[in-house]
Amino acid sequence: MLINRMPTWQKAIWYVVLLVLGIICISPYLWMIMSSFRPSTEPFALGIFPHSWTVTNYFRVFKDPELMSSFLNSFKVAFTSASLALILGIPAGYSFARFRFKGHSFMMSFLMVVPTFPGILLAITLFVMVVKIGLYDTHYPLILANTLINLPFTIWNLRTVFEAVTREIEESAMVEGCNRLQALIKVVLPITLPGLAATFAFVYILSWNEYLFATIFISTSEKRLITTTMASAIGQFNVDYAKLIPAAILSTIPLIFLFMVIQRYIIKGLAMGSIKG
Amino acid sequence: MPRIKIHAAYWFVLPAMLFFFLLAIYPSGFVLFLSLFATGKGTAFSPNFTNFSNFIAVWNNPNFLRIMRQTLFYAGVATAMSIFMGFSLALLLNVLPLRMGFIRTMRTIFLIPWAITPTVVAILFRLILHPQVGPIAIFLKSIGLSVVFGPLGQPKWALLCVTMTNVWMFTPFYMLMILSALQAVDPGLYEAAVVDGANGSQQIVYITIPSIRNTLLTLAMFDFVSTAAYFDLTWIMTQGGPINTSEIIPTLVYRTAFQSFEFGKASAIGMVLFSISVVVSIIVLRALDKE
Numbered sequence: 001m002l003i004n005r006m007p008t009w010q011k012a013i014w015y016v017v018l019l020v021l022g023i024i025c026i027s028p029y030l031w032m033i034m035s036s037f038r039p040s041t042e043p044f045a046l047g048i049f050p051h052s053w054t055v056t057n058y059f060r061v062f063k064d065p066e067l068m069s070s071f072l073n074s075f076k077v078a079f080t081s082a083s084l085a086l087i088l089g090i091p092a093g094y095s096f097a098r099f100r101f102k103g104h105s106f107m108m109s110f111l112m113v114v115p116t117f118p119g120i121l122l123a124i125t126l127f128v129m130v131v132k133i134g135l136y137d138t139h140y141p142l143i144l145a146n147t148l149i150n151l152p153f154t155i156w157n158l159r160t161v162f163e164a165v166t167r168e169i170e171e172s173a174m175v176e177g178c179n180r181l182q183a184l185i186k187v188v189l190p191i192t193l194p195g196l197a198a199t200f201a202f203v204y205i206l207s208w209n210e211y212l213f214a215t216i217f218i219s220t221s222e223k224r225l226i227t228t229t230m231a232s233a234i235g236q237f238n239v240d241y242a243k244l245i246p247a248a249i250l251s252t253i254p255l256i257f258l259f260m261v262i263q264r265y266i267i268k269g270l271a272m273g274s275i276k277g
Numbered sequence: 278m279p280r281i282k283i284h285a286a287y288w289f290v291l292p293a294m295l296f297f298f299l300l301a302i303y304p305s306g307f308v309l310f311l312s313l314f315a316t317g318k319g320t321a322f323s324p325n326f327t328n329f330s331n332f333i334a335v336w337n338n339p340n341f342l343r344i345m346r347q348t349l350f351y352a353g354v355a356t357a358m359s360i361f362m363g364f365s366l367a368l369l370l371n372v373l374p375l376r377m378g379f380i381r382t383m384r385t386i387f388l389i390p391w392a393i394t395p396t397v398v399a400i401l402f403r404l405i406l407h408p409q410v411g412p413i414a415i416f417l418k419s420i421g422l423s424v425v426f427g428p429l430g431q432p433k434w435a436l437l438c439v440t441m442t443n444v445w446m447f448t449p450f451y452m453l454m455i456l457s458a459l460q461a462v463d464p465g466l467y468e469a470a471v472v473d474g475a476n477g478s479q480q481i482v483y484i485t486i487p488s489i490r491n492t493l494l495t496l497a498m499f500d501f502v503s504t505a506a507y508f509d510l511t512w513i514m515t516q517g518g519p520i521n522t523s524e525i526i527p528t529l530v531y532r533t534a535f536q537s538f539e540f541g542k543a544s545a546i547g548m549v550l551f552s553i554s555v556v557v558s559i560i561v562l563r564a565l566d567k568e
Contacts, residue, residue, distance in 0.1 A: 003374050014373050022386040031412060032401050088293045095289035114301055116554055118506035120527045121547040124534050125304035148300045180285045209394045211509045227396040231513045234400045248397045259392040260385055271457050
C-alpha cells in the first residue's frame with residue numbers, strides 16, 4: 001500500500017497512536033522495573049511510580065549466594081553453548097554458502113524440520129540417555145541440548161553472512177597458497193566478524209532463556225541456572241518478591257539491550273525458515 | 278578441481294551433521310522405541326513389544342481428549358491472534374509516512390516482549406494477575422470493588438490468560454517476520470493498483486495479502502506447531518491447573534515422564550502431539566503456491 005502524502009494532522013494522530021501502542025505493549029515490563037525500586041516493606045503499593053525509590057533490593061540480589069551462583073552457571077552454559085554452536089556452525093554455514101553439492105537442498109530442508117520436533121520429546125530421550133551415561137545433574141547435557149536446538153538457526157544465519165562476502169576474497173588468498181580452511185579462518189572470518197558476533201549473541205540469549213532442559217537435567221540447587229532458580233522461587237509458598245523482581249530485571253535487561261544491537265544481523269537467518277518456505 | 282571442491286563441502290558440513298545424527302536423529306528413533314516397547318516406571322527397560330499398550334492407555338485416559346482440546350485452543354487462538362496482530366503492526370510500520378527514525382524506534386519497542394526471557398514473562402504475568410499482590414487486584418480494591426481478581430486460579434480463565442501471555446510474548450516475532458516480507462513486495466504492484474483506482478483496503482486485500490500469502494501460511498504453521506509443543510509458559514504460570522483446566526499436551530508429557538517416570542507412556546503421548554504437528558505441516562506445505 002502506498003501512502004505518499006498525508007495531512008500533517010493525520011500524521012500527528014499516527015505518531016500518538018503508535019506511541020500509545022508501544023507504551024501499552026511494554027507496560028507490564030515497565031511495571032516490573034518500577035516495582036524493583038519500591039522499598040521491600042511495601043513492594044506492591046498503588047500507583048505507577050514508587051513513593052520512595054530504593055536500590056537495596058538489588059544489593060540483596062548481589063548478596064544472595066544462590067542467585068549469584070545461578071547467574072554464573074547461566075553464563076557458563078550459555079557462553080559454552082554459543083561457542084560450540086559457532087564452532088560447528090561456521091564450517092557448515094560456509095559450505096552451504098559456497099558449494100553446491102549432492103544433498104545440499106536435502107540438508108537445508110532437514111535443518112528446517114529439526115525445530116518442529118517437540119522439545120519435550122527430545123527431553124525424554126536425552127534424559128534417559130543422560131541418566132544411563134551418568135551425566136545427570138551436570139551442565140554438559142544442558143550445553144549439548146542448547147547447541148543442538150540452536151544449531152539450525154546458527155547455520156542458516158551464518159550462511160547468509162558468508163553469502164554476503166564476494167568469492168574473490170578467498171580465491172585470491174588461495175592463489176597466494178592458502179587452502180580452503182586457511183582462507184576461511186584468515187580472510188573470511190575477520191571480515192564477517194559483526195555477523196559472527198551477532199549470531200553468537202543470539203544463541204547466547206536463547207541458551208540463557210532456556211528453561212525445559214535446565215529443569216530436567218539439574219537437581220542440585222548450586223548447579224541450577226537463573227531461569228530454574230527464579231521459576232522455583234515463584235512456586236514457593238512464601239515468595240520473596242522484593243528479591244525476585246530485581247533478579248528478574250537483572251537477568252533480562254542486559255539481554256534486551258544486546259538484542260537491540262544485534263537484531264538487524266539476525267533477521268535474514270530467522271526469515272529463511274519462514275519466507276523461503 | 279571440482280572433485281576437491283566436493284570433498285571440501287562434505288568435510289565442512291560433517292561435524293554439524295554428525296552432531297545432529299547423535300543428538301537428534303538417534304533420539305527421535307529412540308522415542309519411537311520407548312513409546313512402543315517401554316512399560317512401567319524408571320529408566321531400566323526390558324524391550325518387549327507391548328501391543329501398543331502405551332497408545333491404548335493414552336486413548337483410554339478420560340482426560341486426554343479434554344487436554345487435547347485445550348492444546349488445540351491454546352495453539353489455535355494464540356496463532357490466530359499473533360499472526361493477525363503481527364500483520365497489523367507490520368502493516369502500520371511499513372506504510373505510515375512517518376520519520377524513519379521514529380518507525381525504527383517503535384519497531385524496537387514493539388520487539389521488547391519477545392526479547393524478555395520466557396521464564397521472566399511467566400513470572401511477570403503471574404504477578405500482574407495475582408489476587409493479592411497484583412497491580413490489577415490492588416487497583417480494583419482501591420476503587421472499592423470487592424471482587425476477587427485472580428484469573429490464574431479460576432478454571433474458566435486460566436487457559437485464556439496463558440494464551441494471552443503467549444500472544445503478548447510472541448507477536449513481536451511474527452511482526453518482524455511479516456514486516457521483512459512486506460518490504461520485499463514489489464512497489465510497482467501498488468502503483469499499478471493506484472492507477473486502476475484501488476483504495477487502501479482494496480490494496481491490502483488484492484495485493485498485500487496475496488503477495489505474502491506463503492509467508493503468512495508458513496508462519497502460521499510454525500506458530501501453531503511450536504505453541505502446541507510449548508512447555509515453559511504454561512508450566513511456570515499454572516502447572517496445568519487449576520484442576521487440569523490449563524493442562525496441555527507438553528505439560529501432560531512432562532508430568533508423565535518426570536513426575537511419574539512412565540517414559541513409555543509419556544513418549545506415546547508426545548508421539549500423538551508430534552503426529553498432529555506433522556499432519557498440520559504437510560497440509561500447510563501443500564497449500565503453498567509453488568513458483
